Amino acid sequence: MKKTYKIQALSVLILLMGVELHAQFTEGRINLYAGYSMGTYRGDSLINEDGFVTPALYPNFSGMNGWMVKALAGGNKYIRIGAGFDHVKARGWEYREEIDYEGSEMVMNSYSLIAQFRTKLARAGILNRISVCAELAPVVGTARLTLSHPLVDIESEDDSAEQPMETSDLFAGGRVAAGFECLITNTFGFYISCSFSYQQVDSKLYHDDRIISPGLDAGFIVRLMNDKRYYY
Amino acid sequence: MSSSTCMWSKIIIWILSLILVVVACSKEKEYEFPMIFTGEVTGIDSTGAVFHGKITDLGREPIEEFGFVWDARQDPLVESAERLAIRQSPREGTFQQQVATTLKDGELYFVRAYIKTEHATSYGKQVTFTSLGSKAPVVYAVDPNPANIGDTVAVTGMNFSYRLSGNVVRFNELNASIVKGNQDTLWVIVPKKLDTVASEVSVSILGNISTAEEPFRLITPKIADFSPKTGTFGSLITITGLNFLSNPASFHAWVGDLEVALIDYQDDRLVIAIPDSLDEREVHFRLGMNNLSVTSVETFRLESFILYDFSPKTTLTGESIHITGKNFSPVAANNYVMIGPLTGKISHASPNELTVILPRQDIGYYGSRENTVRVSILDEQQQFTEKLTINDPWFRLQDSPIVYYNHEMCSQPTISCFVVNEKAYIGLNGSADLWEFDPATYEWRKVAPFPGTPRYMGTGFAVGNRIYFGTGRSSNNFLYDWWEYNVDQNVWRQRANFPGNPRAGAVAFPWGNNGYMGTGYQSVDFSLQDFKDIWLYITELDVWLKMTDYPVDPDLFYGMWFGIALPSGQDTYIGLGNSRNFGYQSRIFKYFPSTNSWESMSDYPYNGEDNFPIGFNLNGKTYLKTRYSKHFWAYNEEVDKWWDMLRSDILTDVSTGIAFSIGDKAYVGLGTNHAMWEYDPSR
Numbered sequence: 001m002k003k004t005y006k007i008q009a010l011s012v013l014i015l016l017m018g019v020e021l022h023a024q025f026t027e028g029r030i031n032l033y034a035g036y037s038m039g040t041y042r043g044d045s046l047i048n049e050d051g052f053v054t055p056a057l058y059p060n061f062s063g064m065n066g067w068m069v070k071a072l073a074g075g076n077k078y079i080r081i082g083a084g085f086d087h088v089k090a091r092g093w094e095y096r097e098e099i100d101y102e103g104s105e106m107v108m109n110s111y112s113l114i115a116q117f118r119t120k121l122a123r124a125g126i127l128n129r130i131s132v133c134a135e136l137a138p139v140v141g142t143a144r145l146t147l148s149h150p151l152v153d154i155e156s157e158d159d160s161a162e163q164p165m166e167t168s169d170l171f172a173g174g175r176v177a178a179g180f181e182c183l184i185t186n187t188f189g190f191y192i193s194c195s196f197s198y199q200q201v202d203s204k205l206y207h208d209d210r211i212i213s214p215g216l217d218a219g220f221i222v223r224l225m226n227d228k229r230y231y232y
Numbered sequence: 233m234s235s236s237t238c239m240w241s242k243i244i245i246w247i248l249s250l251i252l253v254v255v256a257c258s259k260e261k262e263y264e265f266p267m268i269f270t271g272e273v274t275g276i277d278s279t280g281a282v283f284h285g286k287i288t289d290l291g292r293e294p295i296e297e298f299g300f301v302w303d304a305r306q307d308p309l310v311e312s313a314e315r316l317a318i319r320q321s322p323r324e325g326t327f328q329q330q331v332a333t334t335l336k337d338g339e340l341y342f343v344r345a346y347i348k349t350e351h352a353t354s355y356g357k358q359v360t361f362t363s364l365g366s367k368a369p370v371v372y373a374v375d376p377n378p379a380n381i382g383d384t385v386a387v388t389g390m391n392f393s394y395r396l397s398g399n400v401v402r403f404n405e406l407n408a409s410i411v412k413g414n415q416d417t418l419w420v421i422v423p424k425k426l427d428t429v430a431s432e433v434s435v436s437i438l439g440n441i442s443t444a445e446e447p448f449r450l451i452t453p454k455i456a457d458f459s460p461k462t463g464t465f466g467s468l469i470t471i472t473g474l475n476f477l478s479n480p481a482s483f484h485a486w487v488g489d490l491e492v493a494l495i496d497y498q499d500d501r502l503v504i505a506i507p508d509s510l511d512e513r514e515v516h517f518r519l520g521m522n523n524l525s526v527t528s529v530e531t532f533r534l535e536s537f538i539l540y541d542f543s544p545k546t547t548l549t550g551e552s553i554h555i556t557g558k559n560f561s562p563v564a565a566n567n568y569v570m571i572g573p574l575t576g577k578i579s580h581a582s583p584n585e586l587t588v589i590l591p592r593q594d595i596g597y598y599g600s601r602e603n604t605v606r607v608s609i610l611d612e613q614q615q616f617t618e619k620l621t622i623n624d625p626w627f628r629l630q631d632s633p634i635v636y637y638n639h640e641m642c643s644q645p646t647i648s649c650f651v652v653n654e655k656a657y658i659g660l661n662g663s664a665d666l667w668e669f670d671p672a673t674y675e676w677r678k679v680a681p682f683p684g685t686p687r688y689m690g691t692g693f694a695v696g697n698r699i700y701f702g703t704g705r706s707s708n709n710f711l712y713d714w715w716e717y718n719v720d721q722n723v724w725r726q727r728a729n730f731p732g733n734p735r736a737g738a739v740a741f742p743w744g745n746n747g748y749m750g751t752g753y754q755s756v757d758f759s760l761q762d763f764k765d766i767w768l769y770i771t772e773l774d775v776w777l778k779m780t781d782y783p784v785d786p787d788l789f790y791g792m793w794f795g796i797a798l799p800s801g802q803d804t805y806i807g808l809g810n811s812r813n814f815g816y817q818s819r820i821f822k823y824f825p826s827t828n829s830w831e832s833m834s835d836y837p838y839n840g841e842d843n844f845p846i847g848f849n850l851n852g853k854t855y856l857k858t859r860y861s862k863h864f865w866a867y868n869e870e871v872d873k874w875w876d877m878l879r880s881d882i883l884t885d886v887s888t889g890i891a892f893s894i895g896d897k898a899y900v901g902l903g904t905n906h907a908m909w910e911y912d913p914s915r
Contacts (some may be wrong), residue, residue: 152269157351
């Protein structure tokens with residue numbers, strides 16, 4: 001686990017290094033986003049896999065939330081590209097009388113390459129500060145499930161068998177989002193967007209093979225600019 | 233480098249960084265033991281249910297088994313719950329199995345998928361369902377078939393209960409012990425009580441029964457032949473056949489109904505010996521195994537026995553004789569030796585000799601001193617032509633045919649006996665019957681019935697060819713009538729009544745052509761009177777003359793009854809008996825008819841109890857015996873004592889009976905039974 005955090009920190013450092021070294025490397029403009037994410041998981045509450053019927057994991061979480069950061073850069077006035085990182089947690093698993101994942105916690109870390117399509121800021125008027133944007137992002141990430149009680153009872157001869165209590169699984173998929181950005185100043189603004197994610201996942205401790213999650217993101221924008229005194 | 237190229241280089245760096253991060257974070261956890269999950273139970277109906285499971289990780293150890301366990305109790309375990317193992321190689325993914333047995337209608341079951349490795353067993357979560365019932369298991373066959381009782385055989389099929397107690401395996405109606413088993417095979421022990429050649433094998437789970445199509449068969453021995461076909465006790469017989477060694481523990485051999493040991497024993501051949509205790513002459517051989525038996529078609533026959541000789545030819549009862557011959561039964565009880573009408577006791581038996589103890593005479597009578605010796609063995613009988621002579625001085629004759637009309641009276645001397653012409657006339661004991669006994673032939677013959685009132689305790693004597701008899705007691709009266717029986721004419725006629733008081737229990741004795749009678753008792757109105765008067769009866773004149781009284785103390789008026797009078801040469805011994813005032817007496821006197829006088833003599837030696845004496849004269853001696861003395865005493869004139877003892881080997885109760893002598897033999901008997909004994913002093 002410590003190793004994972006170190007690598008994540010190293011990644012962010014590399015990104016920052018790039019910014020540091022080439023402040024205007026995106027032809028003079030880079031936008032940093034940080035915000036709050038919330039959403040739910042969608043799907044059938046029960047999984048039926050060739051007759052094997054068992055409660056699903058994700059759809060039975062009451063919800064998830066977390067934070068996200070992303071950085072978008074240059075391109076042109078209508079397209080920006082960048083990368084993002086989402087960290088969300090899900091709790092409150094419940095399905096009828098079942099206790100399979102009751103009390104468990106899901107932590108998802110998502111990494112995405114983002115292509116943002118946006119409207120051009122006008123020279124004046126309200127659209128001088130607000131632009132509508134849509135994003136398309138392939139996503140990879142890890143989903144770490146921590147159980148409150150064992151799902152599999154392993155009985156060994158010397159009682160030394162460790163009961164599996166957590167799993168960290170790779171998922172991959174995509175996300176689409178749509179929203180708007182509003183600049184309050186030349187370098188600062190906020191954004192609100194709705195998103196829809198779809199990921200494939202494979203785990204030893206649960207049987208969901210996909211994660212479908214609509215969400216809502218909101219946060220702040222910091223614009224790093226080079227000799228730019230206009231919003232557009 | 234242009235700024236655009238530089239930008240995209242950075243982007244590539246970002247992407248690589250991201251991939252690095254993600255791969256680093258997503259390294260899958262490796263589990264040491266398999267991961268398995270239980271799905272919901274589906275397909276629940278009266279034929280069972282479908283269990284589902286899923287393996288998500290096979291772990292690092294080889295998989296030994298996987299499947300489902302279920303029980304009516306929570307947390308079912310492989311070791312104790314019902315189990316169904318999947319007969320496939322384990323792989324990651326889902327699996328399912330129809331469970332068709334062991335589910336009880338209406339029962340709530342707890343089900344877990346399991347997967348087992350060498351060191352651990354992983355269970356999926358527990359799911360529950362309520363059963364609607366299940367079917368019977370499927371029974372394919374029994375292997376091996378045929379087999380023996382006690383063998384462990386495999387009953388193959390499907391859907392057996394892993395929990396051995398959940399299966400009931402029966403051979404016909406007999407439950408079989410299950411040694412071990414799984415869902416496909418049950419190893420059971422063929423019931424030791426199984427005794428049918430072909431048996432129906434069934435497996436029942438929760439009352440649902442399934443039967444194997446082919447019946448189970450017990451291995452049976454087969455007899456092909458045996459030899460020799462005849463022999464004797466101890467002969468060795470070789471039996472050939474099949475399957476003799478299949479189940480030695482349950483193998484038995486019989487000759488007839490006798491189980492015999494096996495002398496030599498192979499699968500197709502065995503040797504037995506004809507048992508000494510064989511009690512049938514012709515028998516089948518029977519071999520038994522696995523509670524089944526086969527019988528030889530042909531029979532074995534014992535060779536007939538042969539008689540050679542017996543010795544000694546003359547012996548005593550209770551002594552032994554030895555019979556030599558061949559093929560006797562070595563078991564004494566299987567040989568029968570008859571000495572006349574009586575069965576001898578075999579004290580020793582061997583194939584060539586029998587030792588036989590002659591029966592004593594208390595258990596029966598030989599009837600004749602010359603007896604045929606017959607040997608009977610296993611329904612064959614042979615006899616010696618030479619006779620065996622019984623040489624006992626006291627020899628029991630054939631029982632008398634006299635009927636006792638009043639048994640209770642037999643405790644007192646009630647029967648009368650007279651000797652005329654070398655024959656005895658016996659009877660008049662409460663009836664009119666008088667029997668003639670001929671000691672020459674031991675034959676009995678009834679003569680003319682007594683015409684007077686039937687009576688007990690009458691008295692009389694025999695003179696010439698006539699018997700004089702009278703007095704006595706009928707049911708309520710004491711009598712004094714007097715009768716004469718002409719033996720030659722077989723005719724009775726009444727004579728002059730006895731002139732004294734009516735009486736019973738008197739004594740009488742002949743003297744010349746006349747006779748004397750006296751003493752006795754009478755009871756009137758419950759008052760008993762005993763008498764001492766003696767009367768002479770003159771036969772020719774039919775008159776009575778009173779003679780000198782029985783010599784008791786004249787100052788004491790008492791008499792005597794149930795005494796005895798025995799003529800002895802010139803005098804007669806009269807005495808013993810009972811008296812009213814002094815009870816039973818040991819006194820005895822000599823009476824001299826010629827002088828009508830009495831003379832005292834020494835008392836008879838007895839213990840004073842009721843004596844009811846009997847006696848006889850033989851070879852010049854007078855022998856006397858009281859009721860409870862076993863032997864006779866003879867009076868010795870020289871020393872005036874009852875000195876000479878005659879041993880009696882009489883083995884029946886002759887008290888209150890009779891005694892008499894004819895020729896050189898004496899006869900004693902009757903009383904309380906019908907036995908008659910002959911005493912021959914020459915033996």
